[in-house]
Every structure is written in structure tokens, then in C-alpha cells.
Amino acid sequence: MSPKKDKNKMAQYAQVYDVYTSPYQEQAAGGLVTAYVQIKNLFSAPISVMAGVALEHGETPWPTVSMSPDWITLNSAQIYTFSGTFYMPNQNVTIHGYSYWYGADEAWHFDDEKTVLIRLSSQQGVLSNLVVSYGRI
């Protein structure tokens, strides 16, 4: 589960610039979805930032999405896009992206978060072209 945060608080150093998916924000159940989290360095010098993604769709604790890499050092004002994949559950899912920055105290500090809702596509699987052969075995 992601850390709790005051919704009105602005990002301190590692801003979650955007959270989105590819290719659409509507997916069929079982489809492979790529989640992207963009993090921007708001600090005046390079810092290391880390991204996390949790999937909110009823299960607790929220399943997480593995990102590779999940941290990177950014120059001031630089934006990096982290990504990871998951299979669409059989319901709508809120993708919860969040950020950390690495401090001089050698610890990761939770900073910012952003969410995006991915709707379950109403599209059903379609069956077609049945072909059969038979024989005695």
C-alpha cells in the first residue's frame, strides 16, 4: 500500500508529473497494460528519485507494479518516465503512482502522488472459425 499523504500538499522535490497507460485508458480484462509514471526533479541540483505504482481495485493490500529501473538520478528540472506492466483485472482499476527522493540521511522520503482511473472495456472476447476433424484412435 502506498504511503498516506495530505492531498493538498505540493511535491517537495520529486514531483509526479504524470501517470498514464498505454495504449488506452480503457482495457479489456486480461490485457497487458503498461503503466507509466513521470517524475520531475524540482530541486535546484541533481537528486535521486524513485517511483512506485499500486493498483487499487478492491484487493488489499494493493498489488504493486514492478518498475525497472525503479529509481534514477535526475538533473534539476529533468523528467524521467518509469514504466511497468500488469494484466488488467476484471474490473476498473485506479493506478496510483507515487514518488520518493533520496536524502542526505541516506533514506528514501515519500513525496508526491497522482492517480488515473483505467476503465474495464466492455468489449467481450469473440469466438470464430471453428474447425474440427475426427478419427478413431
Next chain:
Amino acid sequence: MVQLQQGNTLRFSGNFRHQGAAMTGVKARAAIGNKGTFGFDEVLWVEVTLPSIPYHATATQVNFTLDMVIPAIGGYGNPEPGIYEAYAKVYTSTQEIFWYGTLDDIELVSGGATISNLSVSYSKV
């Protein structure tokens, strides 16, 4: 024509295409019987629930196999010997796709022991 008698196994090997959302509970059914005006009159049938089908962005072939073991032919409660045909379907609660085999292509034959030519004699003892 395929001739079948008790103990034989008739194997149906099929495939269909799937596209879109993952599906569970899809069933495959194959039967032999008579195709008539009002549908297919099944004499013998076999049915399985297929493994879950994952999401496919494009139409993707899914294979399956059904084995039908032939029971006793003829006699009370058993299929009658005769000429039949086959059909198969893959279906869910909302979709059905069909396949029909060649008419009169399957013969069920009685392979069991038979009793005939009763002969009796009698005399005073």
C-alpha cells in the same frame, strides 16, 4: 466413413479463433447423431470446459481435443446401430460457434455377441 463399435474412441481435434478479452468457462461439445430440419438429434456426445483463454489483441488460434468413448451399441437404452454424422460447437452463455461434419460419415456397429437360430427337440422320458 468411420466405423465405430463398443470400446473404440473417436477423437475430435478442433480449433477456433479468439480475439479480445480473456474468457473463462468456454465449453467445447462434440456429438454424433442426425442432422435434421429441427436441429441436430444427438445420439452420443462429449463435452469439456476449456482452460481459461487469455486476452488476445488479434485473432489467435485455440486448439482443443475431445475423446468420445463408444459405449455398447444396440439394445435397451443404448444407441442404435446405424449411419450418423458429427457436429461440434464451442460456446459460452452468450456465444455459440458451430461446425458440422460430412453427412452419413459415421457408422455405429454392434460388436457384441448375438443369440440366434434357436433349435429345440422333445421326447417322452
